[in-house]
Amino acid sequence: MRYSVSCLVTRCLCLAALLSVFAGGPLSLRAAELPDKIDFNFHIRPIISDRCFHCHGPDNETREAGLRLDLPDQLGETVDEEAGIKYVTPGNAELSEVFRRISSHDEYMVMPPADSNLTLSEREIALIKKWIEQGAEYKSHWSFIPLEPVQLPEVKQTDWPRNRIDWFVLKRLEQEGLAPSPEVSREQWLRRVTFDLTGLPPTLEELDAFLGDESPEAYEKVVDRLLASSHYGERMAVDWLDLARYADTYGYQADVYRAMWPWRDWVIDAFNQNLPYDDFVTWQLAGDLLPEPTREQVLATAFNRHHRQTNEGGSIEEEFRQEYVSDRTQTFGTAFLGLTLECSKCHDHKFDPISQKEFYELSAYFNSIDESGLYSHFTDAVPTPTLLLPEEDKADQLKSLNTQISAAATELQTVRESESASFEKWLANRNPDETGLEKGLVGKFTFDEIIEAEEQKRIDNLATPAQFGKMSDDPEHIDGYQGKGLKLSGENNFRTDAGGNFNRSEPFSIALWIKADHRAERAVIYHRSRAWTDAGSRGYQLLIEDGKLSAGLIHFWPGNAIGIQAKEALPVNEWVHVTLTYDGSSQAVGLQLYVNGERAEVDIVRDKLAKEITGGGATEFTIGQRFRDRGFIDGEVDELRIYIRELTTIEVKQLHDGETLNALLAKPGQDLTEEEREQLFAHWLTHHSDHYLQASGKLTSLRKQHNELIDQVAEVMVMKELAEPRTTHVLYRGAYDAPREEVTRGTPASLPPLAEGASRGRLGLAEWLTSPEQPLTSRVAVNRFWQMFFGQGLVTTPEDFGSQGALPTHPLLLDDLANQFIDSGWDIKALLKEIVLSATYRQSSLASKELYARDPDNELLGRGPRFRLSAEMLRDQALYVSGLLIDKQGGPPVKPYQPEGLWEEKSSAVYTRDEGEGSHRRSLYTFWKRTSPPPAMITLDAAKRDVCTVKRQTTATPLQALVLLNDVQYIEAARGLAVKAIEQAPEDRNQQLTWLFRSLTSRYPEDRELELLKQVFEEQLNDFRKHPENAAELLKQGDHPVNTEIPQSEQAAMTVVAQMMFNYDEVVIRR
Template sequence: MMFRSSLLVAMLILTAGARPVVAAEPPVDFSREVLPLLSDNCFHCHGPDEKGRKAKLRLDTREGAYRVKEDVAVVVPGNSAKSELVKRIFSDDPDDMMPPPDGVRKLTPAQRQTLKRWVDEGAKWGTHWAFVPPTAKPAEPTVKNQAWVKNGIDRFILARLEKESIPPQSEADKARLLRRVSLDLTGLSPTPAEIDAFLADKSADAYEKLVDRLLASPRYGERMASDWLDIARFADTHGYQMDRFRPMHAYRDWVIKAFNENLPFDQFATWQLAGDLLPNATKDQRLATAFNRLHSQNEEGGIVEEEFRVAYVVDRVNTMGTAFLGMTFECTRCHDHKYDPITQKEFYSLFAFFQNIDESGQTPYFTGSMPVPTMLLSTDEQDAKLKELDEAIRAREKDVATAKGQATGMPLAKWLEAGPQPPSDIPGTIAHFTFDEIDKNQITNRVDPKSVGKGSDNPVLVDGPNGKAAALSGESGFTFPAIADFSRVDPFSMSIKLRAGELAERAVVVHKSRAPIDAGSRGFELLLESGQVAFGMHHMWPGNSLKVRTKDRITKDAWTTVSVTYDGSSRAGGVRIYIEGKPAELEVIQDDLWKDITYGGDEPDLAIGFRFRDNGFRNGQVDDFYVFNREITALEVEAITGKANTPVASRFRAVDGKPIDSSLTDYYVNTIDPKVIEARKALHAARKAQSDFINPIPEAMVMKETRTPKPAFLLKRGNYDQHGDPVSATTPAVMPAFPADQPHNRLGLARWLTDPQHPLTGRVTVNRLWQQMFGRGIVETSDNFGSTGAVPSHPELLDYLTRVFIDDYKWDQKRFLKYIAMSATYRQSSQPSAEARAKDPTNLLLSHMPPRRLTAEMLRDQALSSSGLLVEKLGGPSVKPYQPAGLWDIAMGRPKYDQGKGEDLYRRSLYTYIKRTVAPPAMLTFDAADRSYCTIKRQTTSTPLQSLTLLNDVQVVEASRKVAERMIAEGGPDDASRVKYAFRLITGRQATDRETTVLVAMLAEQRALFAADRKSAEALLKVGESKTAAKLDAAEVAAGSVLAQAIFNHDEAVMRR
């Protein structure tokens, strides 16, 4: 015993005199500690942007940082004393110190020490953490408090908390947990019945069953869509100055459906980026590509179309970069990125993926049609009918072919025996203008004297090939009212003699349309394009059109007869152009016309020589203008041109009596044979039936790849008209190489993005879903994973979750959200411990659930739901709930806000009509995105206006009245029970005794006030369109309404804890 005691004393003495063992400080992490400092403070002047770089010094590359120039080394690994970088950041000399003293960037003493220690530790270089693929799932750390852990998430969170000696919180009470997870997964607070059911369920898996039920609810898709529509910049108007309506709710419906059906995220992303390029793409896959078209689009007349087309493509690149890569690409439109290794050339290589669609930079104002390219939003029943109509057209086309074949036998032979002559009067001629005389600014139609042409801007007559001709200035010409009101299924022809004094790049000869860009060229047009004759028919240029052009040019200053015939097929192959009576070889510019070329009754005049906001036929002359209401034949074209002078007999072989050429046979078959004529009438009727059926079917903007990629260039300073070097579609060098087995189009890009080893897509998606559940991402800057963004608070957890999401869950978002919801981390109480307040005041380490304010949509939906007003109808067009009067008066054209009626007033906020230039004010008050650009994370503000909105907004006041009615009808016989009922109805928990006492007193006070002022009570009850329940005392309902308004403003109602 003496020995043991002596030994113990000795040990105590030795122990008391020993120094405590201090754990070695881990080395500085370049990616997470050094690179952000260099990026924030140095890269602006010494980063990737070559043009903005100063002193030719780069600090974003190993070579630049280790540079030695004139015996001065920027960084000497292991020796901070000899490193110019360290000397400069510690210098007090204004001429030497870095960052410069007159700049906004400053290093703290701790940051300087970090950089110094990094150099002394060897200045180990590395790659920004976000560009390093999370190739393997990190091992779950060991923790002491095993009992708290429910899944892998908790081990990573708890390991960090235990390191900081901060205890995690225990699980929140059931009522609060129910409200939390209901709001996070469905956007709606639970009903009293749902609360009662969950509280009554004592089973071990009660919470898991709750999570499963919420994820299976249709409301889940609406909740998820709310965040995604911010990302997709979805709105109900085009934006810019005109900001007119565009019905794109079909895309929103698809998003809701995709979430509810749990479309894996890799497919969710692929469909939106490139669904149209998938093999045998479905309607849903094509519709999903509207994601790329939801940017603002300009309708303003007189804009430069190409400038805005470029702007649209730029927006697509920026949106893709933010949504899927968590990168900011905006600045690289004009120059190399100042902070991240993304060059301007690489930006335009991404640009090349997104520009290959037939679109216009100006949205047509005069038609109100959806900007092309589009797809039909037909129902299954309509699709079946369209298939039937298309089959009928094909059958009638076969009938015509059969009739033509039969006509070339005996009927043709008998006709030839009669000795036919070249046609003189051509059937179907509806107009012939010779321009021989202008009388009172009118010219005569030789076919119908009552149908005259009218001069515009004083056209003059000059000597022509046959008498007089009209000389045009480019601004002057003629209009021909009520002539040539042809649809796309009507065969027609026209012919005109013209003389071009110059072969301009573009000259309008004949047209029937309101404008080119402003009307999408709807109608038909005959143009000269650098001397080539072009004919087009358009529903909306360039995506719903047909256009052909002659390969040869006409001769300058020579009179030329140009004739065009069209067969009513809506195909480019149905157009023939004749030059001097001979068929011209044509090139097809566009061949995708499937909706009508008319304006629905308000048709423009046929015109020659000029067009609104277009290049007219300057220094041109015209004569002998014909219009026919049928497709004339080649022989008839020859007759018009004056070339059909060859004797008919010489067109036949004497041996067998067959035609030498096909023109005479064609003439007989198409103008003489009765069976062919009848078959063609039936074909026209079938085409018209199809056209009449398809025209009213709405459309949605989508992507539709052009047959060949458009040339792409680096645009100097981002200017649309300053082309630099050509570029091809590929991805930035700092990211994984583009897969060799994928096409260099949007589909290849989507597959590159969703490659399981891509360093960004999975992390960005996981981080955003984490943000949805916790209010803050593991990377707080969820829209910026670049070097200026925040570093992950739990980097290993982020990589772990990324691999779980991709490898284990196969991009399954519902399963992943359940994984988060089931964790002890998510289920914690929101009440911080004393240790957490002291050591982690911002709750970065998640020692408790971060409380946060409800979103704008959740607040309004909560009011509607608790009041019983909410209409839970899924999908459909946007609705217009209450809005302050006159708000739209500031918008261009002072459009009228037609407030909705009935259930439209009570739909979920997801369906609220969003006008970009005048977004819903109550929504903006609570920080809703205006949808002008891609938004990953909304800002959160706290303003007096928010409380005023919850007190005075019509929707809230009306909801408060309905809560009061429910309180009276269902809350119980006395004030205390009614107050408790209303409080629980809105907040989801029981009121405390103190809260009950305060609210009971308030109710009594308001009852007395309204009893003395019944006029005010009745006025309050009239707010909103819903009716107050019969036989209820006005003062009682009004008092209850004010009580409900107060509860809606209560912290428990506004916050999710």
């Protein structure tokens, strides 16, 4: 079939991009300027991805004419059968429609079309033409190709390589006609490697020891020492905190504190213990799903809870819950696959073979935890799921209490069984008029009379007169079930503080008559809480949901609560007696619903209550209305009873009909059925058995102790799978309220499939990710580790290994390192050791003009790396050399110096600095507030951590120099360093300045440098002697006490020298 010209124009909208690549413009480019062998991935794909994939790539929505240039089958389709023309005809550019289009001078035929504003260079055209002539070999995208063993290349300078890395680097340099740079000095190498592996500079003692060690193992001994240092884990953790978007606050508007630091400490420990990378990843993705997981394995899953969260009024809970799921999915893609999955949230990826459906199949793995889209506004409840982290002594106490509670529950059952004989004696002499329904009654409201008080109307409490009832917005006083009752509008209420502030260890019962005039989707009958939209609104409640009664006790909904719902709908347009009883067990089976005296069959909705239900700010038991909830519209209520004990079944019946208990008490013993005897036995135990009451009181007391103790225990957000996976849908345009096709868990088809029989949960995903067959995981990880040492990865876009990302500068080296990483058992320390002991790493950062001109970005690795120290390293260096650094690992975040008022600009919070130790910890322990990160660190390019960050931006601004000069933290450090320098040799200025210089640069100053330092010192000394008040003012900066033995003018002058040195290139730049 032949296509018309107009059809071809439409179908090949972007093919001209290829054609202009192949033939457009003059094709006189010399062959010598092109590679001998054209590789599709490294020479062709980048061109068509950038110019053609938007219209002819993976995205269905933007594809023109149904043509995909990312699929080899379509490239080979016939365009003109008679003429033998295909889109790409291997070996013949003249018979390739792509070539014909881009070589056309017809404005209607040429591609890319003029209105696309896209063009191809002469070299790009020649590259694609040569590719066609060489056979047009197509390859899958380079990063999706499985890893294969790599052979060492042959090189000329065989005495240069120190390990496998160097052979690949040297081969590339020799191909470019270049040679490696000379080896860096031992001093600079030690400074370089010490910063790289610990984030701190070497001490002078370490420097002298290394310089004095002439053994062949000197370098290796240094590396082993650094890798064994606890500072190693702290340095490694910084990059991982960026990647995991770790912060100490929730983000968004309120941005209040949340305790996630135990996970940060786990990361430090994991690096220090050299946890294999596959385990490191697996624990963070699915540690909770491992067989009998340890506390550390569950804690590791906090990785997926570091996303921002909101509690802003008016926010839609499901919208933000879906946002959290999306964040986890995108972070998974960036952190472990090096892919921009976020592009597929709203549509098929425009450049990579990731469809929108596949995005949601992957997100289904992260969509099944018992979480809320909103965290608590009224309480500090930790959003569920959570892990309790008791300290060792509290853990022992809790374990002991659990044992005692179990024993007390067994004892109670034993007492119950042993009391049969006593019950029979009572049964023979029982009093038929003694119901016992006044026992434990703290609230009795008949609603028969509304009393007009001076301040407000009230309703008497016949059980506890001092705790009367109040009303808001005047509920209507109507004929009730018995006498008078109240009719509610949904906006008004009845309230009382009559004993309703129950904690989770206290049994209680609440009974009342209600009348609903319609089957409500949702209605609040009563509660003691603040607001249902607040996931942490602690308390208890009785609702109508989908026409059915629903009850619950809540610490944080949904994951830290117990809840039940009646199977049958609540009758409407009739009075119904409803009783809720609770036994104090914190278990859903301890909640019972009764409807008209009969126990209702219920479904258990939630069954994990681990912390207190009080303390949420609710002060009163309320009927009919709740803040930001649907009230009991046109609902009627009457005869409210509140008990501080669990009612028995027969007592509930008595409250309902007023006669069942009396009738059974009067019935002859021989006429009682087995069920009736059992009901009377339960009644007798509650009212007459001293042994039973004593055992029951003991159990309640132990539960109360456990409750009070566990309420002090810290929690951290973690992952925990729902019993049944939540349904996941493709969301149209990514909108939470526009679900389309239902999807199940799955991985992208462009990557290896899940192993046969693999778990379909997060653990199966982690196993898939760390499988040796997975082409991305090890490449992505190795690339990021390489970036630590060279400032950029072998792939300079660590966040994007897809079509729009950079190509690897040394693809065989990347694959060789990835293979080694897997073969070593994913040994991180072994990989880092290999890198820092290479000749490549040992090169000087100084290079010839020719090398700088040929390779300004050092992609060829012909010289040592040179880049500014990170924000954390600069601050930690200042504290370390000054002797102010508190070398303490882990613990809650600290608040060092920062300008006043910054927090207040963003929220109502006030920043209160930690004095002393808290101002001198390592920077990774600094409190990280998302809406107002530490300003000095942000100025020095620290990541904001709102999203997963795998490479920090690098800027150069005057503000950075001003921070190092004027920030109180650096002034105080300069003071400390100045005192240490003077104390080295009180009478020898040269020695003082030499010690200071060497402490900061790891080398001796040259004569001209020393003279300059002396000049600055003398000038400042003279000035401070003339103006001693200026010296006193300078030395007041910071908490560190002023040395009283050294003249203040001398201290101040040396402080200025230290301040100047903090800005010195060799101190700021890691060479």
